[in-house]
Amino acid sequence: xxxxxxxxxxxxxxxxxxxxxxxxxxxxxxxxxxxxxxxxxxxxxxxxxxxxxxxxxxxxxxxxxxxxxxxxxxxxxxxxxxxxxxxxxxxxxxxxxxxxxxxxxxxxxxxxxxxxxxxxxxxxxxxxxxxxxxxxxxxxxxxxxxxxxxxxxxxx
Amino acid sequence: xxxxxxxxxxxxxxxxxxxxxxxxxxxxxxxxxxxxxxxxxxxxxxxxxxxxxxxxxxxxxxxxxxxxxxxxxxxxxxxxxxxxxxxxxxxxxxxxxxxxxxxxxxxxxxxxxxxxxxxxxxxxxxxxxxxxxxxxxxxxxxxxxxxxxxxxxxxxxxxxxxxxxxxxxxxxxxxxxxxxxxxxxxxxxxxxxxxxxxxxxxxxxxxxxxxxxxxxxxxxxxxxxxxxxxxxxxxxxxxxxxxxxxxxxxxxxxxxxxxxxxxxxxxxxxxxxxxxxxxxxxxxxxxxxxxxxxxxxxxxxxxxxxxxxxxxxxxxxxxxxxxxxxxxxxxxxxxxxxxxxxxxxxxxxxxxxxxxxxxxxxxxxxxxxxxxxxxxxxxxxxxxxxxxxxxxxxxxxxxxxxxxxxxxxxxxxxxxxxxxxxxxxxxxxxxxxxxxxxxxxxxxxxxxxxxxxxxxxxxxxxxxxxxxxxxxxxxxxxxxxxxxxxxxxxxxxxxxxxxxxxxxxxxxxxxxxxxxxxxxxxxxxxxxxxxxxxxxxxxxxxxxxxxxxxxxxxxxxxxxxxxxxxxxxxxxxxxxxxxxxxxxxxxxxxxxxxxxxxxxxxxxxxxxxxxxxxxxxxxxxxxxxxxxxxxxxxxxxxxxxxxxxxxxxxxxxxxxxxxxxxxxxxxxxxxxxxxxxxxxxxxxxxxxxxxxxxxxxxxxxxxxxxxxxxxxxxxxxxxxxxxxxxxxxxxxxxxxxxxxxxxxxxxxxxxxxxxxxxxxxxxxxxxxxxxxxxxxxxxxxxxxxxxxxxxxxxxxxxxxx
Numbered sequence: 001x002x003x004x005x006x007x008x009x010x011x012x013x014x015x016x017x018x019x020x021x022x023x024x025x026x027x028x029x030x031x032x033x034x035x036x037x038x039x040x041x042x043x044x045x046x047x048x049x050x051x052x053x054x055x056x057x058x059x060x061x062x063x064x065x066x067x068x069x070x071x072x073x074x075x076x077x078x079x080x081x082x083x084x085x086x087x088x089x090x091x092x093x094x095x096x097x098x099x100x101x102x103x104x105x106x107x108x109x110x111x112x113x114x115x116x117x118x119x120x121x122x123x124x125x126x127x128x129x130x131x132x133x134x135x136x137x138x139x140x141x142x143x144x145x146x147x148x149x150x151x152x153x154x155x156x
Numbered sequence: 157x158x159x160x161x162x163x164x165x166x167x168x169x170x171x172x173x174x175x176x177x178x179x180x181x182x183x184x185x186x187x188x189x190x191x192x193x194x195x196x197x198x199x200x201x202x203x204x205x206x207x208x209x210x211x212x213x214x215x216x217x218x219x220x221x222x223x224x225x226x227x228x229x230x231x232x233x234x235x236x237x238x239x240x241x242x243x244x245x246x247x248x249x250x251x252x253x254x255x256x257x258x259x260x261x262x263x264x265x266x267x268x269x270x271x272x273x274x275x276x277x278x279x280x281x282x283x284x285x286x287x288x289x290x291x292x293x294x295x296x297x298x299x300x301x302x303x304x305x306x307x308x309x310x311x312x313x314x315x316x317x318x319x320x321x322x323x324x325x326x327x328x329x330x331x332x333x334x335x336x337x338x339x340x341x342x343x344x345x346x347x348x349x350x351x352x353x354x355x356x357x358x359x360x361x362x363x364x365x366x367x368x369x370x371x372x373x374x375x376x377x378x379x380x381x382x383x384x385x386x387x388x389x390x391x392x393x394x395x396x397x398x399x400x401x402x403x404x405x406x407x408x409x410x411x412x413x414x415x416x417x418x419x420x421x422x423x424x425x426x427x428x429x430x431x432x433x434x435x436x437x438x439x440x441x442x443x444x445x446x447x448x449x450x451x452x453x454x455x456x457x458x459x460x461x462x463x464x465x466x467x468x469x470x471x472x473x474x475x476x477x478x479x480x481x482x483x484x485x486x487x488x489x490x491x492x493x494x495x496x497x498x499x500x501x502x503x504x505x506x507x508x509x510x511x512x513x514x515x516x517x518x519x520x521x522x523x524x525x526x527x528x529x530x531x532x533x534x535x536x537x538x539x540x541x542x543x544x545x546x547x548x549x550x551x552x553x554x555x556x557x558x559x560x561x562x563x564x565x566x567x568x569x570x571x572x573x574x575x576x577x578x579x580x581x582x583x584x585x586x587x588x589x590x591x592x593x594x595x596x597x598x599x600x601x602x603x604x605x606x607x608x609x610x611x612x613x614x615x616x617x618x619x620x621x622x623x624x625x626x627x628x629x630x631x632x633x634x635x636x637x638x639x640x641x642x643x644x645x646x647x648x649x650x651x652x653x654x655x656x657x658x659x660x661x662x663x664x665x666x667x668x669x670x671x672x673x674x675x676x677x678x679x680x681x682x683x684x685x686x687x688x689x690x691x692x693x694x695x696x697x698x699x700x701x702x703x704x705x706x707x708x709x710x711x712x713x714x715x716x717x718x719x720x721x722x723x724x725x726x727x728x729x730x731x732x733x734x735x736x737x738x739x740x741x742x743x744x745x746x747x748x749x750x751x752x753x754x755x756x757x758x759x760x761x762x763x764x765x766x767x768x769x770x771x772x773x774x775x776x777x778x779x780x781x782x783x784x785x786x787x788x789x790x791x792x793x794x795x796x797x798x799x800x801x802x803x804x805x806x807x808x809x810x811x812x813x814x815x816x817x818x819x820x821x822x823x824x825x826x827x828x829x830x831x832x833x834x835x836x837x838x839x840x841x842x843x844x845x846x847x848x849x850x851x852x853x854x855x856x857x858x859x860x861x862x863x864x865x866x867x868x869x870x871x872x873x874x875x876x877x878x879x880x881x882x883x884x885x886x887x888x889x890x891x892x893x894x895x896x897x898x899x900x901x902x903x904x905x906x907x908x909x910x911x912x913x914x915x916x917x918x919x920x921x922x923x924x925x926x927x928x929x930x931x932x933x934x935x936x937x938x939x940x941x942x943x944x945x946x947x948x949x950x951x952x953x954x955x956x957x
Contacts, residue, residue: 036199037192039408041357042441046858049357077192090190095182097828101651102189103358103408109190132867135858137357137409138651140835141866143828 007070010035011079019066026050026061029076037077037106041135048134051107052076058114060133077106080113089113089151098147100138108134112148121152176664177886180824184656184670185406185649194406197361197378198438205363206235206275208427208437209282210420211289212446213264213271216516216851217298217313220262223272224290231288233281236430239272243426244394249384249416250621253322253483255314256519258392258422264293265313265481266516267851268446270419275427275435298516298851302455302478305515313481313514322479322512323487325779327494329566330505335470338504339461343542344472346457348917349530350845351478353450354523355863358408360439360447362421364428373429374401377421380410380648381688382678387622388417389425404678407650411836412522413449414650415690416484420447445856449484449521450846452477454493456534461504466548466556469504473497475531476511480519486512488621488782489520492527495783497535499565500576500612500790501557506566516851522690524836525896527782528613533841533918536609536901541914550593550608550905551584554792568775569783573889575816575879576610579792582814582875583608587794594909602798604809607905610792611897614785615818615881615890616693618768627765628693629701630684633662633709635760639750641668641709643675646686647698652892653825654694658702660821661885665706666713667732668746684763692890695821696787697766699885705764712760716753717744769883787881789894790816793834795902799910804926806907808838808870811899815874818881818889829892831872837899839864842919 001020008017010033019028029035029052038061041049050061053075080087089109092098099105108131115122115130122130127148128141136144173179188194225237240261248254259270272289276282299305305313305320313320336342362377373395379385382402390397407414424437439447454477461470475493479486494508525532543553554576559565561574584590587606596604620628632644643662649655655675663670676682686698710730717735718725721742729738736743744752753760774784793813799806813834820826843862847854855861880887904915913928 030199034201035192036195039196039358040198041359041408042858046441047357077190081191086187086190090187093190094186097182097186097824099183099186099189100653100828100832101356101358101409102186102194102406103196103356103651105189106192128867128869132865135355135357135863135865137355137411137836137863138832139828140831140838140872141869142831142835142872144866 006066008066008074009072010074011076021067023066024062025052025064025066025069028066029061035076035078039103039106041103048111049104049107051110051134053110053114056114056117058111077110080109088154089116089148092147092151092154096143096147096150098139098144104134104136108136108144112151116152122148175660175670177660177821178823179660181656181660181822182824183653184659184675196358196406196408197363197376198359200363200376200405202363202434202436205434205436206277206431207279207282208273208275208424208435209286210270210423211272211286213260213267213269213293215264215293215295216267217296218264218293219296220260220264221292221294225272227288228274228285231281231285233277234274234285235277236275236427237272237285238426238430242430243392243422245391247388247392247417247422248483249485250483250487253487256482258419258426266518268518268853269481270423273423273427275431300515300517300848300851302476302513302515305513313516317514320514322483322514323490325490325494325508325510327508327567327777328506332470332472332505332507335505336461339469340464341542341545342459342461343538343545344457344459345534345538345916346455347534347537349454349533350919351450351453351520352523352840352844353445353448353846353861354411354413355861356409356411356413359441360418360420360444362424362437363434364425365434366428366432368432372399373425374403375421375425376403376405378407378414379404379417379421380407380414380650380690381416382648382680383646383685383688385417385421386680389422392422393425393429401679401681404648407648410650410689411524412526412690415522415688416449418447441858442856445846445853445861446518448480448518451523451529452479452489452520454530456530458534458538460538460542462542462546464546466543466546466553468501468557471498471503471506473507473531474509476513477520478515478517479512480515480517482519484519484521486520489522489527491779491782493531495567495569496528496612497531499567499569499783500610502559503557503566517848524833525613525893526691529837529840529897529900532611532897533900533904536898537904537914540607540905540908551580551589554580554610567783568780570772571788572883573787573818573879573881574790575877576790576792578877579790579814579816580610582877583792583794583812586812586873586875587796589794599798602800603910604796604798605906605909606794606796607902607907607909608792608794609898609901609905610790611894612788612790613890613894613897614691614783615696615787615789615884616785617691617781618773618784618786619781620687627767629686629697629766631658631698631701631705631764632684633705633762635709635750635753637754639672639747641673643673643702644683645675645677645698646683647694648678648689650689652689652829653822654689654698656825657695657699657821661699661702662706665703666710667730692893695888696884696890699821699888700766701764703764703885704766705762708762708764709760712762713749713753717749720744720748720752786883787818787889789818789890791895791898793895793898793902795899795906797903797906797910799907799925801911801929804922804929806842806920806925807868808842808903810870811872813872813874813895814877815891815895816877816879816889817891818884819878819887820876821886821888823876826876826891827874830874830895833893833896834872834899835864835869837896838903840919841900841903843921845919
């Protein structure tokens with residue numbers, strides 16, 4: 001597979017990367033940029049652990065060709081905390097135990113971030129709908145719902 | 157538990173408890189997890205590393221005639237090709253049942269069994285090498301059900317295992333015949349349970365580095381049991397254990413998948429040695445399903461005798477588990493099914509027969525609730541049905557069989573604390589049972605119902621599988637010039653929050669803020685040996701060791717403070733960040749105490765150990781150790797469902813669960829564990845099942861293997877019951893497993909309340925529920941026809957006259 005130069009805007013930094021034409025966004029983030037916060041939990045599109053934001057929309061990085069993201073804003077979990085302060089969602093997932101083993105957490109937080117940007121005060125049903133593509137095997141989701149609600153409440 | 161500071165410098169301490177035990181405490185590594193900073197095995201920075209890949213058997217059972225690796229080895233970029241011949245010994249987590257090779261030798265016994273592995277410079281080369289391998293395997297008859305494998309003429313999977321029975325268990329306690337004879341009602345049922353898998357979200361991965369000059373191996377892996385992995389690596393690689401280092405980074409869940417050393421971990425290490433460098437192995441989701449070690453497909457025949465007051469006079473059970481191709485934890489699983497079948501209640505007599513059967517499928521193993529989940533469903537369902545026959549409330553029939561702690565069960569298990577009565581009271585009240593059970597009106601075309609069940613589980617096995625005479629748990633605490641306390645532990649935090657719990661325990665005893673304490677965990681070069689995270693042992697056992705280590709450090713620090721202040725240790729009022737001489741204003745801050753303590757001794761390292769008392773280690777009969785524990789947890793739950801009789805869809809509306817965790821060291825984490833356990837029981841009960849066709853897995857992904865999503869998961873209200881166990885640290889017991897077992901029976905009992913049908917096969921998928929509904933309609937039609945037939949005949953006869 002031939003390589004090409006790709007201009008990507010990741011976490012508000014635009015740089016050129018030499019990657020294979022068929023490279024997945026997930027592999028570029030993890031292997032080329034070293035952003036290992038984005039996780040892979042399945043063989044493609046099953047679990048949601050690799051959810052990142054592309055132009056504010058949740059996207060599965062494992063099913064997204066990096067080349068389709070040129071000129072778009074990519075955001076990963078590493079970007080949410082700024083200047084040593086966790087985002088409201090990160091703080092809520094931490095304090096309300098929305099995370100146990102933590103492996104689904106980056107995807108869960110990014111999918112929640114997309115929701116709160118679109119719907120700042122979501123209903124419980126809206127939270128459940130927005131996160132239905134993100135599997136968690138630890139929490140039973142109870143404290144994940146509470147975490148998103150806490151974050152939404154904190155921003156109110 | 158705080159002491160009031162007696163001097164001004166200590167004033168204000170102890171008023172508001174902000175840290176220590178009993179406080180809702182976010183995980184100490186939670187910030188790493190929510191910021192993406194936590195590094196799991198696949199995230200580790202490696203430097204130059206080769207890619208490892210495994211070639212798997214295309215047949216379910218066969219003799220390996222030849223494996224031709226010539227072409228694979230000749231490919232540019234291939235650095236190592238290994239087969240079963242590259243290992244020196246087989247392995248198996250149970251010392252007496254080691255019959256598995258990391259890569260198959262002589263025979264393959266399931267489709268997908270690892271056969272060969274390569275290390276190459278990149279993925280494409282590694283995969284090309286696998287394609288270049290020529291296999292010559294002579295197929296043998298293969299068996300995919302326990303019945304087929306047990307047939308008289310079946311070919312044996314393993315030598316000396318007649319009838320393909322890995323383990324047969326025959327136990328009888330008390331006089332079952334007399335018990336049944338004394339009963340007012342005897343009922344027998346057969347139930348069937350699908351095989352389920354752990355489904356931890358993190359993919360399997362391992363990184364191994366071999367230093368050829370020093371002949372040393374370092375392995376990072378996703379294991380729950382770094383110590384067992386360490387032992388096994390030494391055994392299968394023929395290495396001295398002192399040349400091995402095993403490190404567990406962050407682990408993305410386990411649930412039992414990783415409680416035994418797994419083939420890919422050994423293969424990665426062998427590849428690293430063969431290639432003379434570092435090999436990274438990242439596996440697919442399909443490979444996780446092939447590695448398996450999940451809960452076996454199980455058939456149960458259960459007979460219970462009961463008086464009209466609901467007292468259980470006798471229990472007679474037969475359990476058959478389809479174990480898969482290798483032993484793994486299998487013999488423990490089949491023993492657990494017997495040990496925890498009845499020990500929740502006072503029962504008159506018990507007969508248990510268990511059969512663990514080898515089949516040509518991926519090997520089963522330990523999964524959360526190990527061995528006891530399916531039997532709990534059979535038992536609690538039958539209790540419910542018998543209660544109905546006797547006109548008793550399901551709560552009443554359970555209350556008729558409660559025990560009084562301390563108590564010795566029929567099978568010699570020691571019960572020191574027993575919170576079931578309080579658990580039952582709470583779920584009965586919180587669910588509005590009396591007013592709602594059997595009385596919920598249909599809503600929106602859906603039938604609704606409530607069901608209850610109880611459950612229990614061990615707080616660690618009282619005898620570990622490698623019985624060495626060592627303590628069950630060891631903790632080191634290090635204190636140095638910086639005033640920081642380092643907890644050195646081999647306990648594997650896999651998300652359950654064990655590192656946080658240990659920190660709370662140490663903070664409580666020393667009355668210090670959490671920030672002064674750090675945890676260094678699970679690195680065999682640094683931390684004391686620990687048996688790992690399985691059978692819910694960590695809170696109880698390692699918690700007890702941490703408690704003792706902290707007490708020892710406190711004793712050393714108080715002595716140092718006393719020396720410095722020129723008084724006796726008994727005169728020191730210890731308040732953590734400061735201490736004072738009672739009744740005076742003489743005091744020291746923590747830094748001064750540390751300085752005093754390090755004089756002459758230098759860096760302090762103290763130790764705490766803990767072992768299970770002898771009387772908790774079970775009886776004398778064969779297999780008696782399994783089920784024995786120093787402390788049983790207990791739970792009761794009520795499940796509310798709605799059932800659509802037109803589609804067979806069952807929806808869980810709400811769960812009320814009370815869990816007797818002894819004492820909640822971290823109530824926040826305990827709640828999370830209980831919710832997760834209940835919910836995992838829900839997945840097994842509602843939608844999860846593996847499926848194979850001629851040994852080929854049909855659902856080796858998260859689309860076909862249906863783990864519940866957030867959209868179909870109910871609210872789970874948790875009540876923590878604190879029975880204060882006499883042996884648990886601060887009274888604490890297990891919290892991660894015991895609430896799982898009760899969900900499946902509470903669900904099917906609720907389905908009965910909703911539609912009057914008892915399901916005898918799990919999971920309760922729409923097709924099974926619909927089939928049961930239609931079967932009842934067929935039976936009702938048939939009955940109506942039979943009732944109408946004599947009447948019609950009589951009418952015809954009358955007309956003829």
